[in-house]
Amino acid sequence: MRVTNNLIYGQSSNAISKANERYMDVQEKIAAQTNIIKASDDPVGASQVLQYESSNQKLRQYDDAMSMAASHLEYQEVALDSLNSLLDDARSLLIQGQNEINTQADVDAISQELAIMVESMADLMNSKSSEGDYIFAGTDTSSPAFVLGNDGRYKWSGNEGQKFAQISEGMKIAVTDSGKKLFEDVWTRNNFSAHVESGEANLATEIRHQGDFDAFMDEHYDPINPLNNHYRLTTFALGEEPTLVSQVESALDSNSDTIEEAAEQELADQLGDVLEEEEYDRRPYFGPPGQYVLTNSLGEEIASGEYHPSKPIVFEGMSFSLNSAPGAVVDFELNAPRRDNVLNEIKKTLAVITDKSSTLDEREKAFFDATTSITNTQSSIGKGRSSIGARMNTLSDKGNVNSASQLSNAIAQDKVGGLDVGAAATDLAMAESALTASQKLFSRINNLSLFNQI
Structure with a gap:
């Protein structure tokens, strides 16, 4: 068989191409930190890797939903805690106002402070989230939960619905609470x-x-x-x-x-x-x-x-x-x-105590009406706060489960398609040596000629 220059050139070029392909393949695996780049590398392993990756993708979506839910619940928690503190201050002023040694000037000063507190309470009941949604308005988050009517009374204008977040394949959690249940449907003083x-x-x-x-x-x-x-x-x-x-x-x-x-x-x-x-x-x-x-x-x-x-x-x-x-x-x-919100009950009391013609007995009953409404509202807030705390604990527990599941999937994925960095480095060095040798051999063969022997 006659060995021609073209045959020698073709075999040498083919050797360089294979060595280069092997070198690039090993380098790509190292860069991707996986042993499976293409499905043809390991068809069964590639299918398993895709399943694990799809599961982790869902878990990451649930993590995003839980972060959003936690943010909404934290806004509610802060609003309820602030409202509860204001109600404590209002009760203290009402107790102070029952002192019989108070002058009318003292009563007027207490009334003015209480009136400002009522406005602050109303603002908290109409709290907004970072997205600008009214968090106590039910599902109609674009409108305030309470509005002040022409008769001077605060009226409920939201609905009793709740928004939910999907935190797992089979579980939803409420991320809003209706102000009707928390503030409006509060029993007034029985009489x-x-x-x-x-x-x-x-x-x-x-x-x-x-x-x-x-x-x-x-x-x-x-x-x-x-x-x-x-x-x-x-x-x-x-x-x-x-x-x-x-x-x-x-x-x-x-x-x-x-x-x-x-x-x-x-x-x-x-x-x-x-x-x-x-x-x-x-x-x-x-x-x-x-x-x-x-x-x-x-x-x-x-x-x-x-x-x-x-x-x-x-x-x-x-x-x-x-x-x-x-x-x-x-x-x-x-x-x-009868049920009514604490804003209206305090405003009724203010109307009585600022009326100079009201009797001591009328003022005493008005004070009791307001303090009873405050106590019942704080009880409702306490129940709402407990419910929010329970849901935040659920989110925390579910987040821990998701993290553990993602870690487990990552470990399983690494076992199937993970890269042995040490072995890959050795393969890369060998592929690089083979490529270098092929290039040098090609250069020497390419320079061979019968004229060199004459």
């Missing part, structure tokens, strides 16, 4: 109404123990049949037996009165002896004690005891001061529970 049905009594009522009265309301208030919320207090002399008439019968008897009798009664009330009534109101009663009995709307006895005209009758947190001889009948009713 009752009373009037003298018959007899003479200088009636004064109050809630002496709010907790006891609230417990009584929770157990006995009937939202379906309002008549069941009516009760009667009857006082009578010792040794006598009271006439127990149910409120149902009393209502039926009242409805059976003729128009003429009602007109005569109204005229009698208008033409009564006003001077004698005023004299009675001023005159305390120091007569002998008697007995009292409390009945429900069906006339069933629910409490009884000795009646001392100079001492109030206290029942389930309610206090009744009659200051009269035995024989009076007092009807009282449990007022329907």
